[in-house]
Structures are given as structure tokens and as C-alpha cells.
Amino acid sequence: MSSVHVEALKKTYGAVHALDGLDLQVAPGTIFGFLGPNGAGKTTTLRILTGLARPTSGTAQVAGVDVLKDPGKLSRRIGHLPEEPAFYGWMTPREFLDYLGRLYGLSASARRARTRELLALVRMEEVSKRRIAGFSRGMRQRLGVAAALIHHPEVLFLDEPASALDPAGRKEVLDLIGNLRGQCTVLMSTHILADVERVCDVVGIIAKGRMLVQSQREALLERYAIPAFEVEGDDQAGLSLWVETLRRLPWVMSITPRNGAFRITVRDVQSAKRDLLALAVNSGISLNRYEEVRPSLEDVFLQLVGSEGLA
Amino acid sequence: MNFLIVFRKEMQEQWRTYRFLIVAAVFAAFGLVSPVLAKFTPEMLKAIPGVPPELLAAIPAPTVADAVSQYVKNMSQFGILLALLVTMGVVVQEKERGTAAFFLTRPVSRETFLLVKFAALTVTFIASLALAAAGCWYYTLVLFAPLAWGPFLALNGLMLVVFLVYMALALLASTIARTNGVAVGLAFVALILVSGIGALPTIGEYFPGRLFSWGVTLMLGGNGTAWQAFGISLGLIAGALLAACIIFRRQEI
Numbered sequence: 218m219s220s221v222h223v224e225a226l227k228k229t230y231g232a233v234h235a236l237d238g239l240d241l242q243v244a245p246g247t248i249f250g251f252l253g254p255n256g257a258g259k260t261t262t263l264r265i266l267t268g269l270a271r272p273t274s275g276t277a278q279v280a281g282v283d284v285l286k287d288p289g290k291l292s293r294r295i296g297h298l299p300e301e302p303a304f305y306g307w308m309t310p311r312e313f314l315d316y317l318g319r320l321y322g323l324s325a326s327a328r329r330a331r332t333r334e335l336l337a338l339v340r341m342e343e344v345s346k347r348r349i350a351g352f353s354r355g356m357r358q359r360l361g362v363a364a365a366l367i368h369h370p371e372v373l374f375l376d377e378p379a380s381a382l383d384p385a386g387r388k389e390v391l392d393l394i395g396n397l398r399g400q401c402t403v404l405m406s407t408h409i410l411a412d413v414e415r416v417c418d419v420v421g422i423i424a425k426g427r428m429l430v431q432s433q434r435e436a437l438l439e440r441y442a443i444p445a446f447e448v449e450g451d452d453q454a455g456l457s458l459w460v461e462t463l464r465r466l467p468w469v470m471s472i473t474p475r476n477g478a479f480r481i482t483v484r485d486v487q488s489a490k491r492d493l494l495a496l497a498v499n500s501g502i503s504l505n506r507y508e509e510v511r512p513s514l515e516d517v518f519l520q521l522v523g524s525e526g527l528a
Numbered sequence: 529m530n531f532l533i534v535f536r537k538e539m540q541e542q543w544r545t546y547r548f549l550i551v552a553a554v555f556a557a558f559g560l561v562s563p564v565l566a567k568f569t570p571e572m573l574k575a576i577p578g579v580p581p582e583l584l585a586a587i588p589a590p591t592v593a594d595a596v597s598q599y600v601k602n603m604s605q606f607g608i609l610l611a612l613l614v615t616m617g618v619v620v621q622e623k624e625r626g627t628a629a630f631f632l633t634r635p636v637s638r639e640t641f642l643l644v645k646f647a648a649l650t651v652t653f654i655a656s657l658a659l660a661a662a663g664c665w666y667y668t669l670v671l672f673a674p675l676a677w678g679p680f681l682a683l684n685g686l687m688l689v690v691f692l693v694y695m696a697l698a699l700l701a702s703t704i705a706r707t708n709g710v711a712v713g714l715a716f717v718a719l720i721l722v723s724g725i726g727a728l729p730t731i732g733e734y735f736p737g738r739l740f741s742w743g744v745t746l747m748l749g750g751n752g753t754a755w756q757a758f759g760i761s762l763g764l765i766a767g768a769l770l771a772a773c774i775i776f777r778r779q780e781i
Binding site for chain 2 (some may be wrong): 264267268269270271288289292293295299301302303304305307316317319320321322448521
């Protein structure tokens with residue numbers, strides 16, 4: 218049975234179709250990357266799955282609970298971290314987690330133990346008695362993760378958990394999410410492909426309110442893989458002239474500059490492997506790097522959504 | 529669901545954000561100052577140079593009734609204003625800040641979320657009004673004569689009902705609104721409607737403002753009741769809270 222089961226979910230705001238028949242299944246224990254450009258319907262989906270919004274039509278179940286019929290039961294099964302977690306600034310992290318523990322019916326000793334454990338997990342023991350009002354965005358995000366985990370939820374919803382953080386903050390939050398693997402089901406919405414590549418087992422790509430594809434990350438990369446090679450050299454001008462001559466070859470699909478190198482996507486891998494280096498040698502080009510590259514999630518995403526979908 | 533836990537948090541919040549202290553201080557100040565003003569206003573007028581002696585002679589010596597009247601006048605103005613100001617942001621600000629969305633995915637029902645706020649503000653206003661009443665009672669005793677306990681308690685109870693009417697309406701405004709500005713506008717529309725219609729000669733008998741004059745009548749030992757206004761006030765409180773709960777339950781956060 219899926220931890221999250223969504224069928225034909227629609228949500229309209231006037232003439233705008235935020236969700237247009239979304240289907241989604243998330244298996245228990247996976248870290249699911251819910252990927253899509255801004256405005257694709259990710260946050261709307263999460264708001265419906267957490268009971269904050271109602272769908273226009275369709276069904277949604279989380280941990281076996283119908284999100285429309287039993288919001289009380291739902292709230293005990295899920296954890297939720299909004300994109301910008303908001304707190305009562307007058308509270309301290311310790312008070313805040315204790316308050317949440319009370320809401321979930323934890324005993325005093327269980328609250329103390331869980332608060333200590335979570336503050337250690339998000340590395341906030343030293344600021345546990347400081348008012349939240351003075352916290353940075355990264356600290357709030359980490360506290361939000363702790364708050365979402367206080368009651369050992371079966372399903373954890375994370376809305377853009379790292380998109381507004383600096384690199385260090387992103388690493389911390391993504392490491393935290395990665396460490397949850399096997400402990401609970403995580404559905405993480407994001408538009409940052411690197412974050413999904415880093416922590417997610419399964420990827421769903423959404424655009425214009427519809428699920429375009431949902432698959433294991435590796436299977437997705439294989440399915441949408443386009444064979445490509447990257448070449449890099451010191452003589453940029455010479456390299457540029459040389460790769461232009463490759464465009465005429467029948468096995469070359471496209472050539473795109475990328476971070477000082479050139480990516481050559483090909484129709485026939487064997488021809489490329491046989492001829493590419495030989496052509497470089499014959500033209501007198503010296504290469505620093507020649508590599509058959511593995512497709513990235515970004516390549517898959519661009520194929521499916523199109524570059525215009527990226528905000 | 530979890531009413532007492534959230535109520536405790538609300539009371540802590542009122543204390544730590546100084547909301548409780550501000551309301552209590554304002555009420556206490558007006559409670560204390562009312563009999564003082566009643567006592568010394570004629571003295572102050574006498575001290576103003578150029579006031580015609582005929583006018584000074586026409587000013588009667590202040591009595592307990594003046595102290596009570598001054599107290600009711602202050603409370604009816606500043607108490608209502610404070611009830612609106614303190615309440616109209618409580619829901620909409622949580623929606624704007626995002627704390628509502630954060631907490632409504634926890635085991636806190638939407639009805640609990642709203643009603644706890646009303647309950648906590650009610651406790652704050654009861655405590656503040658008690659301070660004001662104690663101050664007024666003591667200074668009236670010192671400057672004039674002791675006030676009769678029973679009628680004075682009844683007067684304060686009736687004033688509390690009026691404040692609760694405006695708090696319930698402001699809570700409804702705060703629930704309906706998406707932004708703080710809209711909540712302020714709606715709350716003041718409610719104030720204008722309730723106090724404006726309440727000032728009309730016949731229909732005003734049935735509006736909450738009539739409870740102030742009923743309280744004064746009780747204090748002065750007069751006859752007459754305003755049970756219809758009392759019933760309508762309770763109905764307004766219940767109706768506004770019920771409407772707020774229904775709207776909030778359907779509202780997308």
C-alpha cells in the first residue's frame with residue numbers, strides 16, 4: 218500500500234488550473250522528490266495533502282487516511298515543513314518543541330527526551346534557550362525539520378526545504394533529510410534538481426498541474442538518457458572552431474557549451490567513440506578532458522518540461 | 529481537541545508579548561482616573577482664569593453618580609476601542625505570518641484555534657476590568673463614598689458583555705480577512721454599524737450600548753431593565769463566533 222495515494226486530483230482557482238488531474242503514488246520508506254518548475258502545482262498538492270486546502274475533485278490518501286474526511290487523524294500521521302516555516306518568536310526552541318509534544322499527547326518524560334534528541338539532531342542545543350525571533354533563515358529551517366519530526370510521523374511533507382538557504386545551510390538540511398531514509402516516507406517538493414539528485418530515491422516531475430513522469434531516479438536517468446560526450450581544452454578558440462566542424466557529422470545531434478567545455482550529444486555512441494578522439498588528434502587540438510557523460514536529472518527535466526518551464 | 533494546551537500557550541503569549549499588561553494598564557488607569565476626574569473637574573474649572581462666576585456657581589458639587597458616570601464614559605470609549613484593537617489582528621496576522629498554516633497541520637482543530645483566542649482574550653479583559661473596577665471602587669471610596677457592591681459588579685458584568693460583543697465581531701473580521709488592513713476595515717465597519725444603529729432612539733434599546741445605561745441605572749438605584757439588549761448581545765457574540773468557525777473551517781490557509 219502506498220504512503221501517499223493521489224488520483225485525478227484537480228484544483229482550480231477561477232480559470233486557473235493549479236492541478237489538472239494529478240496522479241501520484243509514494244511507496245513507504247522512500248524519499249520522493251517532487252520536482253517541477255515554479256507554479257507547476259507542487260505547493261498546492263502539498264497544501265491539499267496536509268489538509269490546508271481542499272481539492273476541486275479527485276481523491277487523496279496519506280498513510281491510509283482520506284485527507285478530506287479525517288483531518289484530525291491525518292494531523293497525527295504526518296509531519297509538515299512549509300517553505301517558510303513560521304514560529305512564535307517569543308518562544309525558545311525548547312519551549313516550542315515541548316509545546317508541539319504536548320499537542321501530540323507525549324508524556325512529560327517523552328517530551329523531554331524527544332526535545333533533547335531533536336535539538337541534537339538539528340544542532341541547536343546551544344541556542345535552545347534563545348528566543349526564536351532572532352533566528353536566521355537556516356536556523357528556522359532546521360527547527361522546522363525538528364518540529365516536523367517531533368511525533369515520529371509516518372509521512373513527512375517538505376515544501377522547498379532548502380531552496381532559500383546558503384550552500385552550508387542547504388547541505389545541513391539535505392543531510393538531515395537523507396538521514397531519514399528508512400525512518401519515514403518523505404515527500405520533498407523542490408525546483409532544485411541538484412537537491413533531488415542528492416537525496417531522493419524516486420522522482421516525480423510535475424508541470425502545469427500534471428504528473429509527467431514518476432520513476433526510480435536511476436531508471437529515469439536511463440530511460441531518458443541521451444548519449445553525450447564532453448570535451449575541454451585550454452585553447453578555447455581552437456576548440457570552438459573544431460567542434461563547429463563536428464556539426465556536419467551524421468552521428469552528431471547537437472553541441473552545447475557548458476562551463477568552459479562542450480557537450481556533444483550523439484545519435485550513434487559507437488561511431489562517436491571510434492571517431493571523436495581521432496578527429497581531435499587529426500585536427501591538432503589538445504584536450505584536457507574527454508569524457509562520456511552520464512545524463513543528469515537536469516537533462517531529463519529539460520527534455521520533459523522544456524527550458525521555458527524553468528523559472 | 530487540545531483546547532487547554534493551546535489556551536495555556538495563548539495566555540503565555542499574551543503575557544510575553546505584553547498584550548495582557550497593556551490592556552490591564554490601560555483599564556487600570558481609566559478605572560483610577562475616573563473618580564479623580566469627577567472630583568476635581570470643578571476645581572480645575574475654578575482654577576481657569578476668566579471663567580464667569582455664574583457658570584462656576586451653576587456647576588453642582590460632584591457626587592458618587594458623577595464618578596460612576598465618568599467611569600462608564602471612559603470604559604465605553606476606550607474599552608471598546610481596546611477590544612477591537614487587541615482582537616482584530618489575532619487570526620489574520622497568524623495567516624499572514626504563516627503560523628496558522630504551520631499549526632493547523634498539527635492536532636489543533638480550526639474551531640479550537642479560534643475559540644482559544646477568544647477565551648484567552650476574555651480572560652485578559654475580565655482581569656483588566658477587575659483591576660479597573662477595583663481602582664474605581666477604591667478612589668470613589670476615598671473621594672466620595674463607598675459604592676454598592678452588587679450594582680457595581682452588575683455594571684462591570686454588563687460592560688464586559690459589551691466588550692465581548694466587539695471582540696467577537698473583531699474576531700469574525702479577523703477570520704474573514706486575508707490581510708491585516710482588511711481586518712481593520714471590517715472591524716471598524718462593525719463598530720460603526722453596532723454603535724451607530726445603537727444610538728438611534730427606538731432600535732437602540734435593543735443594541736449592546738444600552739447595557740451601559742442599564743448598568744448606570746442599577747448603580748443609581750433606578751428602575752428599568754434592558755434584557756432584550758442583553759439577549760441580543762449574547763446572540764451577537766454566539767453568532768459571530770459561530771460564523772467565524774464556519775468560515776474558518778471552509779477557508780483555505
